[in-house]
Amino acid sequence: MKQEAETYRNPIIPGFAPDPSICRVGDDFYLINSTFEYFPGIPIYHSRDLVNWELIGNALYSVNQNVNMDSINSSAGIHAPTIRYHEGLFYIITTNNLNGEMINFIVTAEDPKGPWSKAYILKDAPGIDPSLFFDDDEKVWYTGSSVPPDPEFDGQSEIWMQELDLNKMQLMGEKYYLTRGFSNGTWAEGPHIYKYGDYYYLMISEGGTLHNHAVTIAVSKIITGPYIANARNPILTHRHLSLDHPIIAVGHGDLVQIKENDWYMVALGFRPIEKKYKNLGRETFLIPVIWETEPYWWKDEKIAWPVCSPKTGKVEFEYPVPFPGTKQLKINEFYDNFNDTELNLEWNFRRTPTVTFHSFNKKKGFLRIYLKEGFIAEQSQYSFVGIRQRHFQMEAKSKMEFNPAGNEEAGMTVIQNDRSAYVMSLMDGKIQLHHFFHGTDSLLASHSYKKSTVFWNISADYLDYDFSYSQDGKNWVLLFNNADGSKLSPESSGWTYTGVYIGFYGSSNNLTSTNYADFDWFQYKGVSE
Known part of the structure; x- marks a missing residue:
């Protein structure tokens, strides 16, 4: 007798859940989203199976956390947070768009439920979408996106990197400018650094948060670059699909490893009504990822690259569950x-x-x-x-x-x-x-x-x-x-x-x-x- 397949259905977090970021601590997963002008801000979700998520707290919960949002415009405020865990402490780094003035800051907590610290405001950290990477050599790196001083076209932005002093919670040393995009798109943003094998991977989003949205990736043996773009970029997009596709504008991804060879990506996307209207906003989708090594016989050094949704190459509504035996519970x-x-x-x-x-x-x-x-x-x-x-x-x-x-x-x-x-x-x-x-x-x-x-x-x-x-x-x-x-x-x-x-x-x-x-x-x- 054929058994019914164990599957989950996207989005895993429906209704205004944009710019997802995720981290794993042991058997526990934590996920956060942007909240813009809404407060409390930066919801923190917990899961042990990646498909059932419980809201357990908010990183911004007090008016005394040194984050000014009392007179901001609609869709200003908290943009694109990243969550990471290191040596017993959770870190969330994000941008507060104070009506055009971009303020990047970090909050920390021992328990993701809180309490979370006051904001550590970072000096000389221009732009948006900051992320953190904790390297094996004890160094901590900040990556972000900003408009370059000499843009070649409207909407061009640049990914940059600098070391972070954890004791002083301030940037230090030289700024490194990594890329203005890997697929000639506008708005290179949402950068994240990962290490896989002996390589560093810089994953970013490009194209803006509508139909041309995409995730691209590049590789380097040195964290500060130079980074070599994946020839098969973008690794995730729906820009090639019709405008009336039921899921559009996918992008702004973050990767998480669940087992030695099992990886997933969380990313945002819209489900438009009548092919156009986006009332629920951007939502969080979960996408399986595999790593494939280049098959090119003529290359001495063959690089492994992440492949998103390997069966179809696009974000699907339904996938097999990451952990066998999981039953997705829809909370209505x-x-x-x-x-x-x-x-x-x-x-x-x-x-x-x-x-x-x-x-x-x-x-x-x-x-x-x-x-x-x-x-x-x-x-x-x-x-x-x-x-x-x-x-x-x-x-x-x-x-x-x-x-x-x-x-x-x-x-x-x-x-x-x-x-x-x-x-x-x-x-x-x-x-x-x-x-x-x-x-x-x-x-x-x-x-x-x-x-x-x-x-x-x-x-x-x-x-x-x-x-x-x-x-x-x-x-x-x-x-x-x-x-x-x-x-x-x-x-x-x-x-x-x-x-x-x-x-x-x-x-x-x-x-x-x-x-x-x-x-x-x-x-x-x-x-x-």
Whole structure:
């Protein structure tokens, strides 16, 4: 009798999980992603089988960690972190894009769950996408990407390297300039150094984070180069596939070794809706990798190169599991009854709050959201807390108690960034649905409502979003159906590196207020692909 194949399905982390980096410590794997303007930042996932991942912490969890993100633009903030482990300590290095000023820093922890250190700001470390490599000779190397002083075309960038003094947490010695790309692409970035056998490998991404995205690689016997490019570059891309391929823009990879000869790559990619719209943002995919030695008989020195997805050469939705006996568990639901004293790790704010606006101890079993004066606008501080939309088809419900006055409002929102969000809220005597879009506030629906308790329901079916409310949580009133979800995609909302969030929102709309909304529970249900 033929046994059913043991497989896993991509993406392994769905819904806004870009720029993955991974490391192994014994039998444990740790993976992180970029978070841009969202806080807490840099989620840390743990797995023992590479396909089932648990969120165990955030590297940036405190406003006292020396990382300024309180007034950054949409898609500024935390770019392309790298996680590494060395002699009992975890290191995360990343860029904080402070509205055009690139600040590279390191945080460390003995336990990946935290606590993580304050940020060690690196001086004279220009550019983005830093990475660390711990060599066998005890030296530690920083690699990064920056715009050269003499670019030959728009979008050209350069990979550079410098030694890092771990004691002082500062760069030292000479800067080495390694490459401006291995496949004549724009935006050489996301560098990582690996050692395989007697060789150092420099792996980078090129082509930008859309259809031309690619991973390329080069080799050297000396870590500072010169590096010789793989003649078969890129080693991972979908740039040669049709624009309507179900997975696009794959790139920004990081390699991990699981056994002596077994390797995998994590990389980002989009799953577009209707061949175009990217509401969920870039997600994390897992790709098998093998090493093949060059077959060229005329070469005295034959080099081994990594081959991604060796059976097909492209990222597939389904592969055999890395560890036999593994069963992938798709987590489609999230429920929070707010009985804890801290926010669940899934919740995020937009930007680091300048003032704490939530509480658990004012009313037991409720999340209290205080109304800030700010509302949804670029660089604004406003009362929002939400979770990632991780499924194309989903339903989110909650129960709220709120007594509004004047222009005060509170409710639920589905938001892409400061330029596009749908807000369903209770105001004085009415429930309304607004669409904030590039600075314009459009009223889509308004119903009379006299109660202070309301149940909310937002559902998504790919590009169709429905908004409903109820007095008792059983009998629902449709406020607005088939709201245009394409307006929550980067194509409409202004280019963004993030994905859609869904959560709570409140505002006193420019007036000083001490009012608040109490949320009893939150429930999210998604449908796996």
